[in-house]
Amino acid sequence: MDRAEFMDALNLVEKEKGIDKEIIFEAIEASLVSACKKNFGSGQNIKVVIDRETGNVACYAQKAVVEEIQDEQNEILLPAARVLNPNYSVGDVVDLEVTPRDFGRISAQTAKQVVVQKFREAEREILYNQYITKEREVVTGIVQRRDRRNIIIQMGKIDAVLAANEQIPGEKYGFMDRLKVYVLEVKQTTKGPQIFVSRTHPELVKRLFEQEVPEVFDGTVEIKSIAREAGSRTKIAVYSKDKNVDALGACVGQNGYRVNVIVGELGGEKIDVIHWSDDPKVFIAAALSPSKVLEVALNEDEQSAKIVVPDHQLSLAIGKEGQNARLSAKLTGWRIDIKSETQARETNFLASGTVDEVEGEDEELTQEQE
The missing domain is CATH 3.30.1480.10 (NusA, N-terminal domain)
Structure with missing residues (x-):
């Protein structure tokens, strides 16, 4: 030259x-x-x-x-x-x-x-600047191969890593499958940008709702809280300041169409959409849906709640292996102890705390009517 x-x-x-x-x-x-x-x-x-x-x-x-x-x-x-x-x-x-x-x-x-x-x-710098903007967003990638327990996903000009602990339990990944993933981190290395993605992060569900529900995307409906056990069940609490907007109905969609699209994207993971309330008694009762809650006793100092449900709904309120109660506690931020009506009466369960009867909301919905 x-x-x-x-x-x-x-x-x-x-x-x-x-x-x-x-x-x-x-x-x-x-x-x-x-x-x-x-x-x-x-x-x-x-x-x-x-x-x-x-x-x-x-x-x-x-x-x-x-x-x-x-x-x-x-x-x-x-x-x-x-x-x-x-x-x-x-x-x-x-x-x-x-x-x-x-x-x-x-x-x-x-x-x-x-x-x-x-x-x-x-x-490397151009690619890094291009992909750093996608951090904490949902992107669509194409499954390329398995690297030990990791799945390598093509995202444009770069391959992303879906680590084993970020994969939905039981989910199968086939070559050339199109997959929506949540971008956890974009790191600059001597070999160029390295991207780590997730299918289990709760924010994945939130971003999918933003993509599917215009009212969530524009802020009319706010997602207040999410509790997720990936591959099994997610509970999501929604709220709108606009009294003319039904936050829950907007997220579920006509005949459950909107939430079902997200369920399909997550491989059949059940999603409960509930109304958020600034009243912890109402919020906790809603979170335990589909079970009906009869009474709530709060101990605000300990951030704990004692819940009474009908005898025939105790197992429904607790859920399989305690999942419904566990997710409700994560969603609300309150420790939850559940007893049936008979158990509560026999053990004087509600002796301490502020006790209130709670009227159940018939409109709490999931992607499946339970």
């Missing part, structure tokens, strides 16, 4: 990749200093200058002007310096050109290596 081709290449890289030519020039000069020192010894002060217009390269040994030499490699006597330029004085630095005969070939090789390196760095 001659100098003209080199300058044309630099202009092209600057235009297409947005890499400042000055950054490349400085990097080449720094690399050439090392090459020069191999010829003249590492103890010398060497400076390399590239003409920004022509691409010509020159190598200089820098020597300090002194009255008495103590370091021959890096010092020059004042009389000798004034032969070069009568204006020199003690303390000045003289640049003596020492460009090696084959320096053109060395500089061309070095320039090529630096340009390639800077080109790769720019590519």
